[in-house]
């Protein structure tokens with residue numbers, strides 16, 4: 001018997017406690033110092049539970065289970081819902097300091113009805129029988145011109161005819177004007193970005209040519225929620241604005257957003273994608289951002305009422321009382337996500353849409369597919385990336401983002417490593433702590 005190659009072992013960030021996590025067996029334990037030392041020294045015999053829980057294994061037996069769990073993963077994904085993004089325009093009324101699309105074509109034209117019909121016909125055929133929903137993305141898909149409104153209504157009508165829901169990713173400036181139109185159709189959710197209170201938000205996300213956007217976004221969020229439209233509020237974080245998080249959380253609480261059942265949040269990390277305009281010194285690495293988040297949360301626990309960060313598996317374990325199924329692939333591109341633009345081109349996802357050289361085919365004027373490139377994307381997971389095949393973190397990490405990996409190495413089948421150990425150290429400390437504001441009384445994790 002040997003230690004499982006999927007064991008993830010580490011120390012809590014601020015206390016003398018250790019964790020042992022194994023995704024293949026879906027086991028997690030908090031260890032005291034003595035037990036952690038026994039584990040590190042390989043003294044298995046003293047503790048029969050190591051084998052019962054799959055922390056020590058017969059390697060051949062484990063290989064069989066790894067293959068079986070992989071087939072289960074593929075089966076599950078086959079039935080997953082697919083998200084289909086459509087970009088009507090790359091034009092935008094904002095000049096965000098970190099926009100990765102700033103160099104894209106900013107001409108304000110709207111997709112012709114021929115393009116729209118070709119797109120719906122393509123998705124009818126290529127995703128027939130699949131659960132799916134649509135997402136309008138940009139640029140800014142809700143520009144407030146007659147042409148854009150006509151396009152949005154035509155899109156939503158065609159989606160409705162197919163009983164498909166549409167999500168919209170918008171900067172939120174015109175949301176308040178669009179709410180009456182949107183509330184007549186099947187809207188899954190509206191994703192809006194708010195990067196701080198007025199001063200900081202307006203500095204980072206001003207109108208083109210200057211001008212504030214904060215008040216109108218806040219108005220739009222409240223109007224959407226009042227009309228029964230779900231809001232997914234995103235905050236893009238870097239060193240410049242992370243200090244705003246407690247105030248944004250307080251604003252959301254005061255406005256009654258956080259107690260609304262249709263309100264949810266996400267925190268994004270500002271990072272260099274391909275044509276990012278940010279100054280490098282304000283960007284966080286993943287670990288740095290989560291370190292600062294953990295510190296902020298212990299000082300301002302109202303943040304948790306606004307958003308509970310994942311800290312890798314920590315939040316899931318804390319909320320669900322068990323680990324998720326092993327993650328053989330964390331990148332949905334070309335599997336459960338595709339993106340399309342008004343020029344008729346097909347891309348893997350939102351990270352690649354519109355980027356020259358990343359096209360995977362066309363749906364208009366004719367359907368063409370670059371099958372070899374598509375196969376490359378579709379075959380990417382932790383079993384195909386050499387570095388991931390030997391990595392203990394693989395089933396928690398899933399290989400990361402294919403686009404980031406390709407930007408760094410030129411290869412889709414290369415890793416975008418996630419700092420799983422560091423995030424678990426911070427997150428388990430936060431969620432399984434003695435802090436009464438964050439403590440879960442029903443901690444299931446066994447303690448040796």
Ligand code: SF4
Pocket residue numbers: 330331332333337348349350351352400401402403404
């Ligand atoms: S390439 Fe990156 S951005 Fe695109 S779907 Fe994969 S993980 Fe997401």
Ligand code: SF4
Pocket residue numbers: 382385387388389391392393394395397398399400415416417418
């Ligand atoms: S991307 Fe890096 S951390 Fe993630 S599984 Fe692959 S080698 Fe491990």
